[in-house]
Amino acid sequence: MAKTLVLLGAGTGLGPAIARRFGGAGFRVALVARNHERLAALADQLGAEGVEAAAFPADLARPAEIPALVDAIRNRFARxxxxxxxxxxxxxxxxxxxxxxxxxxxxxDLYFLTPIALVQAVAGELRARGEGSILISQSVSATQPAPVLSGIGPAMAATRNYIQSLAAEIAPDGVHAATLQIGAMIRGSGVHAALLSGAIAPNSEFPEIDPADIAEALWELHAKRDTSDLQLP
Known part of the structure; x- marks a missing residue:
């Protein structure tokens, strides 16, 4: 049976790049985000490219709904x-x-409690099988506090701490957990669009990065399993 990637945050920019990288390696993809129309369109695009994908609309800021979401994904993909x-x-x-x-x-809720809920919902299956990965992509503000990023920084720092502890606990069972801190503006992302529109102030300290490069780094984290903490660029 083909393996399944659960991609939470499958909107513009990074999400489609991750879907294509893992889909190109034979994974089926469960797409999760709030916008149903955008998800359905991405699922259709991936299908046209030969990647089996299905849309699961959900508000990821509601950790209590994660168990039902994971059950729905298992019902569709079996694993x-x-x-x-x-x-x-x-x-x-x-x-x-x-x-x-x-x-x-x-x-x-979005950046810390939902990841905990996800771990509770999927770690048992992965540990029983003796393989799999839990990959969390974050802003570099998780490790480097910065002005105007006080909202996400503390929540992501907590998640990084949690995932590093988790990684050490589940590695003996063959399961990998890792955080990826991104210190650049992702081209095509919602943040990038907000920057271009003037909705958020520009920050000259942040370079731009291609989402395909991040997707490749996530693939390497899964495939090589040689670190539980990585920063790009």
């Missing part, structure tokens, strides 16, 4: 082999002095 988590919320671009508890809670 889960790799989880790639790379959602986006522009509310994370918030100055520390303006961050509210309401915004912080949503960002914690």
């Amino acid at each position: 889960i082999d790799v989880v790639s988590y790379a959602p986006l919320d522009l509310n994370g671009f918030t100055p520390a002095a303006e961050l509210t508890t309401t915004t912080a809670q949503r960002l914690l």
Whole structure:
């Protein structure tokens, strides 16, 4: 049976690149994001390229709904082999002095609590099979605090800490967990579009990066399993 990638955050930019990289290696792809129409269109595009894909609309800021989502994916594909988590919320671009508890809670749900819920939902299957990967893509603010990124930074830092602990625990069972910190603007992403439109202020310190390069790095994390923490570029 073909392996399955669960791609959470399958919107513009990085998501399609990850789907194509893993799909090109024979993986079927479960596409998860909020926008049903965009997901359906991407599933059709991947199908035309020879990649079996299906859309699963979901709000990833609702960790309590993750078990039902994972059950639906298992019902469709029968197995889960790799989880790639790379959602986006522009509310994370918030100055520390303006961050509210309401915004912080949503960002914690999206970037920290949902990854925990995912691990609870899939780790048992992966450990029982003795293989698989859990890959979390984040902003470099998880390790390098920066002005105007106080929303996502603390939540992602917590997730990085959690995943590093998890990696050491599940490695003996043949399962790999890793975080990828991205210190560049992803071309074609929602953040990149917001920057070009002027919705967020430009930051000259951030270079641009091709989403295909990130997708390749994630593939290497899964295939080589030689590190649980990586930064690009």
